[in-house]
Amino acid sequence: MLYDGALRFLDRALSGFQCDDPGELNMAVNNNLQRAREIIRELDFALDLDRGGELAMTLHRLYEYFDRLIHSSNLKKQRAGIDEVIRHLTVLREAWATMLRGETVPEMRDAPTAPLAAASEPAF
Secondary structure, eight states, X not given: OHHHHHHHHHHHHHHHTTOSSHHHHHHHHHHHHHHHHHHHHHHHHTOOTTTSHHHHHHHHHHHHHHHHHHHHHHHHTOSHXXXXXXXXXXXXXXXXXXXXXXXXXXXXXXXXXHHHHHTTOOOO
């Protein structure tokens, strides 16, 4: 699943912050964030915005938001945006996995949405 790959690369990027050598830190963070961005872009490109309705548009906006957060985190070498994307992707991954198993998706009362609105993105 693409979500798993993106989460794996984001986790590896976070591990890169543990490096003592600035060059090694930069390379580990940058390379893994670039790979995560590629996966998120692939998820976005796979959306059928013409037939996918509101769900496809919401996911499109969300993936664009993730891409911007990762890009900013990479430029500034800061963890906060990476942590936020991980939280949101984890919720999405679990929702898709639940749906694919044919289970009912529990209410998403605990899903973080406030940061999305605070980033001047439309409320989802």
